[in-house]
Amino acid sequence: MALISCKNLTLAYEGKSVLTDLSFDVKQGDYLCIVGENGSGKSTLMKSLLGLLKPASGEIVYGDGLRQNEIGYLPQQTEIQRDFPASVWEVVISGTLGKRGLKPFYSAKDKALAKKNMQLLSIDKIKRQSYQNLSGGQQQRVLLARAMCATTSMLLLDEPVAGLDPVVTAEMYKIIKELNDNGTTVIMISHDIAAAAEYASHILHLHNKHLFYGTKEEYIFSDFYCKFCGGDKK
Amino acid sequence: MMTFRELFASEFMINLVVRALIVGLLVTLCSSLLGVSLVLKRFSMIGDGLSHVGFGAVALAAALNMTDMKLFISIPIVIVTAIFLLKLGNSKKTKGDASLAIVSTGAVALGSLLYNMSNQRSSDICNSLFGSASLFTIGDIDLILSSVLSIAIIVLFVFFYTKxxxxxxxxxxxxxxxxxxNLFNMLLAVLTAVTIVLGMNMMGSLMISALIVFPAMTSMKVCTTFKGVLICSASVSLICFVIGFFAACLLGWQTGATVVAVNLVAFIGFSVVGKSRRKVLQ
Structure with a gap:
C-alpha cells in the first residue's frame, strides 16, 4: 500500500488543463523530487496533493494511515511573512493546529512536539527571537519545523532552497536528506535537477504534459535528464 | 471651552458622556484587534472602502426618512459589501485595488446625491463624514450592539487566538x-463591517478606518511577536481614545479628529522608539 497514489490524474487550473493522465505512487520512505520548469504544473499538482484544488478527473488515494491534512507542508515564503511580527515559537507550534479540532489552547503534547522539532533543526536557541529578523536560511528552518509539527510521516516541500545562498542551500539539502534517512517520506518540488538527481530516490519530471516517472537511476539514463542537463548519456 | 464642572453639571450630561465613552471604548477595542489581522493580511484598504459604503448607506437611511433606523439599514449593506470585497480580493483575475476604489467612490457619490435629494442640512453630511460633534446621536441601540459585538470579538480572539x-x-x-x-475570513469581514458602522457615528466615515489601521501599525513598530502586537494594539488604542475623547470634550473639538490626532502622535512616538531600539541592537 502506498502513502499516496495518483491514478489517471488530470488537473486543470482556471479552466485550462495543466496535467493529463498522471499516475504515480509515493511509498513510505521515498524521496520524490518533482522537477520541471515554470508553468509545467508543479504547483498545481502540489495544490491537489494538499487538497486545495480538486482534480478535474482521476483520483488521489491516501493510504497507510496518512490523511490528507497530515502532510507537513513547507510553502514558498510570501511577501506577507517576511516582515510578520511573530516569534519563532509562535510559528513552529502553529503547525500542530490541524490535529486539534476546536480546542482553543496548545496542549503539553503540542508543546513537546514543537520543542523536539526545534531541537532537531537546531533552532531551539532562537525560540524567542522574531521571525522577521532571521536570515533566509533560518526562516526556512523555522517553516520546516512547523511542517514537521503538522505531520507524522510525510513532508511536502515547495522549492525549499529558493533564494538561499549556496552554503545554506547545501545545509538545507543535508537536513532534508537526514529527515528522509530517519524515515520521513519527502516530496520536494524543485528547479534544481542536479540536486534532485543527487538526493532523490524517485523523480517525476513534468514537461509540456509529457512526463517521466521512475527511480533516480532510471532518470539519469533517460532522455529527459540529457536534454535538461545538457550532458551525454552515461 | 467647557470646564469639567460644566461638562458634568447635570446627571443627564454625565449619562450622555458615559454612554458615548463606553461605546467608543468598545468599538476602539474591536477595531484594534481586527485591525492587526486586517493590516497583516494586507486588507486595510477594505476597511476604508467599507466606511465609504457606510456613508452611502447612512445617506440612504436619511433619504428614506429613517435616520433613527440607520444602523439596521447600514449594517446589512456594509456586511454584504464586505463579503463581496473579500471575494474580490481573493480572486486573482480582478484588479482588487482598482475595483475597491470604484466601490468606495461610487458609494460616496451616490450617498451625497441622496443627501442632496432629501434636502438634508449640509451639517448632516459634515457630521456623517467627519464624525458627530454632539453626543446625543449615540443611542441605546449603539450601546447594546457594540457590547454584543465586542463580546463576540473578545471571545473569538481569546478562544481562537492560535487559529x-x-x-x-x-x-x-x-x-x-x-x-x-474561508469561514474565518467571512467572520473577519462581517465583524469588520459591524465595527465600522458602529464607529462611524462618532468617528465619521472618513476617519473610522484610522481606528483599524493606526493601533496595529503603531504596535508593530515596537512589538515583535503576534501576541505582543495584539495586546499592545488594544492598549494603545484604548489609551489614545480616552485621551482624545476627554481632550475633545474639554476643548470643544470634534471627537473623531481628536482621537485620530492622538493616534498619529502615538504612531510617530512608537516609530521613533522602534528605530532607536533597532539601532541599539545593531
Whole structure:
C-alpha cells in the first residue's frame, strides 16, 4: 500500500488543463523530487496533493494511515511573512493546529512536539527571537519545523532552497536528506535537477504534459535528464 | 471651552458622556484587534472602502426618512459589501485595488446625491463624514450592539487566538492542515463591517478606518511577536481614545479628529522608539 497514489490524474487550473493522465505512487520512505520548469504544473499538482484544488478527473488515494491534512507542508515564503511580527515559537507550534479540532489552547503534547522539532533543526536557541529578523536560511528552518509539527510521516516541500545562498542551500539539502534517512517520506518540488538527481530516490519530471516517472537511476539514463542537463548519456 | 464642572453639571450630561465613552471604548477595542489581522493580511484598504459604503448607506437611511433606523439599514449593506470585497480580493483575475476604489467612490457619490435629494442640512453630511460633534446621536441601540459585538470579538480572539495567528500568517498552510479559512475570513469581514458602522457615528466615515489601521501599525513598530502586537494594539488604542475623547470634550473639538490626532502622535512616538531600539541592537 502506498502513502499516496495518483491514478489517471488530470488537473486543470482556471479552466485550462495543466496535467493529463498522471499516475504515480509515493511509498513510505521515498524521496520524490518533482522537477520541471515554470508553468509545467508543479504547483498545481502540489495544490491537489494538499487538497486545495480538486482534480478535474482521476483520483488521489491516501493510504497507510496518512490523511490528507497530515502532510507537513513547507510553502514558498510570501511577501506577507517576511516582515510578520511573530516569534519563532509562535510559528513552529502553529503547525500542530490541524490535529486539534476546536480546542482553543496548545496542549503539553503540542508543546513537546514543537520543542523536539526545534531541537532537531537546531533552532531551539532562537525560540524567542522574531521571525522577521532571521536570515533566509533560518526562516526556512523555522517553516520546516512547523511542517514537521503538522505531520507524522510525510513532508511536502515547495522549492525549499529558493533564494538561499549556496552554503545554506547545501545545509538545507543535508537536513532534508537526514529527515528522509530517519524515515520521513519527502516530496520536494524543485528547479534544481542536479540536486534532485543527487538526493532523490524517485523523480517525476513534468514537461509540456509529457512526463517521466521512475527511480533516480532510471532518470539519469533517460532522455529527459540529457536534454535538461545538457550532458551525454552515461 | 467647557470646564469639567460644566461638562458634568447635570446627571443627564454625565449619562450622555458615559454612554458615548463606553461605546467608543468598545468599538476602539474591536477595531484594534481586527485591525492587526486586517493590516497583516494586507486588507486595510477594505476597511476604508467599507466606511465609504457606510456613508452611502447612512445617506440612504436619511433619504428614506429613517435616520433613527440607520444602523439596521447600514449594517446589512456594509456586511454584504464586505463579503463581496473579500471575494474580490481573493480572486486573482480582478484588479482588487482598482475595483475597491470604484466601490468606495461610487458609494460616496451616490450617498451625497441622496443627501442632496432629501434636502438634508449640509451639517448632516459634515457630521456623517467627519464624525458627530454632539453626543446625543449615540443611542441605546449603539450601546447594546457594540457590547454584543465586542463580546463576540473578545471571545473569538481569546478562544481562537492560535487559529487566527495561523491563518493570518499563512493561509495556504492552514488550509492544508484542515482549518476552515474561508469561514474565518467571512467572520473577519462581517465583524469588520459591524465595527465600522458602529464607529462611524462618532468617528465619521472618513476617519473610522484610522481606528483599524493606526493601533496595529503603531504596535508593530515596537512589538515583535503576534501576541505582543495584539495586546499592545488594544492598549494603545484604548489609551489614545480616552485621551482624545476627554481632550475633545474639554476643548470643544470634534471627537473623531481628536482621537485620530492622538493616534498619529502615538504612531510617530512608537516609530521613533522602534528605530532607536533597532539601532541599539545593531
Amino acid at each position: 487566527i495567528f495561523a491563518i493570518t500568517f499563512d493561509e495556504n498552510f492552514s488550509k492544508a492542515t484542515g482549518i476552515n479559512t
